[in-house]
Amino acid sequence: MVPTFLLMVKLGLIDSQFGVILVLSGGILPTVIFILKDFMDSTPKSYEESARLYGAKPLRILWDVVIPLARPGLATIAVWAVVQVWGNFLVPYILLRSPSKSPAAVVMYTFYTEGGQPNLALISAFSLLFSIPVVAMYFFVNRRYGFRFHGGIKS
Numbered sequence: 001m002v003p004t005f006l007l008m009v010k011l012g013l014i015d016s017q018f019g020v021i022l023v024l025s026g027g028i029l030p031t032v033i034f035i036l037k038d039f040m041d042s043t044p045k046s047y048e049e050s051a052r053l054y055g056a057k058p059l060r061i062l063w064d065v066v067i068p069l070a071r072p073g074l075a076t077i078a079v080w081a082v083v084q085v086w087g088n089f090l091v092p093y094i095l096l097r098s099p100s101k102s103p104a105a106v107v108m109y110t111f112y113t114e115g116g117q118p119n120l121a122l123i124s125a126f127s128l129l130f131s132i133p134v135v136a137m138y139f140f141v142n143r144r145y146g147f148r149f150h151g152g153i154k155s
Contacts (some may be wrong), residue, residue: 039073
């Protein structure tokens, strides 16, 4: 985190939500690309060849053939990325100075007294409210893209 902090100081992005977005996206993007490549590669070549036979251009093949087959992968990546950003504590804690800009994960850290004693009732209630959006997103994606088979051609 020290090199990241020094880079953000030199760029003038300390206490800036844009700096936090840059750091988080720089950490998440390589993993997202790696996972999504697997889903894109799993598209049967015969689907793409069939679309080419009917005169579809590469962008049309991507939009109408590959992306609909990779939707479960896109949903997986969306849930994973939201969970990674939603629960991230370290990056906003280090880069943001204003309490008004702090996300909920950092605000929860303020529920401890100066002596280190936690306010358990407040932390429990806040944790429950904090987890609702992620759990709701999981149930929505699971219901829509649950455990089903996709595709129809054996290789």
